[in-house]
Amino acid sequence: MAIIRAATEKDIPRVLDLYRELVITTSEIEQKRNLSLKEYLQVYEQIKAMPDHELLVAEDEGEVIGSVVLLIVPNLSHGASPWAVVENIIVTQKHRRRGVGRQLMEYAITRAREAGCYEIQLSSNKRRRGAHRFYGGLGFQAEAHGFRRYF
Ligand SMILES: CC(C)(COP(=O)(O)OP(=O)(O)OC[C@H]1O[C@@H](n2cnc3c(N)ncnc32)[C@H](O)[C@@H]1OP(=O)(O)O)[C@@H](O)C(=O)NCCC(=O)NCCS
Numbered sequence: 826m827a828i829i830r831a832a833t834e835k836d837i838p839r840v841l842d843l844y845r846e847l848v849i850t851t852s853e854i855e856q857k858r859n860l861s862l863k864e865y866l867q868v869y870e871q872i873k874a875m876p877d878h879e880l881l882v883a884e885d886e887g888e889v890i891g892s893v894v895l896l897i898v899p900n901l902s903h904g905a906s907p908w909a910v911v912e913n914i915i916v917t918q919k920h921r922r923r924g925v926g927r928q929l930m931e932y933a934i935t936r937a938r939e940a941g942c943y944e945i946q947l948s949s950n951k952r953r954r955g956a957h958r959f960y961g962g963l964g965f966q967a968e969a970h971g972f973r974r975y976f
Pocket residue numbers: 846847913914915916917920921922923924925926927928948949950953954955956958959960962
């Protein structure tokens with residue numbers, strides 16, 4: 826079992842390594858801006874300062890092996906119940922299919938439920954068939970059409 830906890834500043838270089846495993850094509854990597862660690866840490870400080878924006882990591886034997894972001898958003902519809910979104914879930918290749926992704930998602934789902942959210946949602950590239958089966962097993966249903974416009 827991994828430990829699920831909030832990321833600290835020390836984890837950020839490792840989280841950035843994990844994010845390299847998130848991209849689908851190498852051209853996506855090439856399109857990314859080349860930021861210094863200092864600049865990434867400034868963004869981490871912004872995340873930390875936002876209430877209910879959680880950057881979580883999974884740690885196993887002292888190694889960070891996975892991560893997910895959870896955002897809980899205040900809302901006026903649905904009886905003023907907040908909604909939640911998860912992003913950037915990643916488990917490093919050699920630790921996949923050992924229940925770590927499930928642990929990360931269940932942590933996020935429990936947090937969202939405890940915060941009174943009426944739903945937790947996510948979007949996933951149509952090509953990620955394995956991830957879709959993973960989400961299905963966690964009770965997520967593909968019942969909406971997602972629309973994106975990249976900038
Ligand atoms: C999706 C991901 C986070 C799952 O993490 P994981 O730790 O491997 O998942 P788990 O071991 O907790 O899997 C739980 C169950 O989900 C299902 N599942 C997970 N990955 C699957 C895959 N690639 N294909 C089919 N089913 C899968 C299985 O039912 C699995 O249970 P089982 O191993 O007992 O059969 C991981 O594969 C990953 O990081 N992928 C690359 C990044 C990515 O695609 N992120 C999603 C972006 S939308």
